[in-house]
Amino acid sequence: MSEIVEREASGLYPESYGAWAGNPAGVKPNLKLCCDSVWDKTSWKSYQCSRPRGHGPGLAYCKQHDPAAKAARQAANTRRYNQKHNQERYQWYGRQFFDALQQIADGHNDARGLAQQVITKFKEGERK
Numbered sequence: 001m002s003e004i005v006e007r008e009a010s011g012l013y014p015e016s017y018g019a020w021a022g023n024p025a026g027v028k029p030n031l032k033l034c035c036d037s038v039w040d041k042t043s044w045k046s047y048q049c050s051r052p053r054g055h056g057p058g059l060a061y062c063k064q065h066d067p068a069a070k071a072a073r074q075a076a077n078t079r080r081y082n083q084k085h086n087q088e089r090y091q092w093y094g095r096q097f098f099d100a101l102q103q104i105a106d107g108h109n110d111a112r113g114l115a116q117q118v119i120t121k122f123k124e125g126e127r128k
């Protein structure tokens with residue numbers, strides 16, 4: 001890693017990592033490593049990521065913490081969550097679909113209108 005790249009990206013590094021009451025100064029950033037901080041659940045402290053840098057803005061991130069990679073992971077999670085949610089809605093709406101079908105079978109005088117009304121209401125709650 002050249003000195004130039006280290007200086008270019010230095011704006012992405014905080015003054016320190018993991019500052020807390022017991023260590024108010026925290027730990028100085030290591031400019032050869034990823035600039036992101038990671039949270040340790042067991043100690044309840046955050047640390048500088050220990051992976052080598054080389055990705056993303058200023059090449060200051062590791063492959064995993066590259067903001068574009070993080071955004072892509074987040075988008076994929078949202079997509080998966082929305083698909084699951086939309087799939088579950090068929091079960092939640094089962095009774096309303098059945099009731100509409102029953103009304104049509106019983107001779108509802110605007111079967112298409114009733115069907116469209118139920119479908120429209122169902123689609124309003126779909127996640128994209």
Ligand SMILES: [Zn+2]
Pocket residue numbers: 034035036049050051061062063064065
């Ligand atoms: Zn990292």
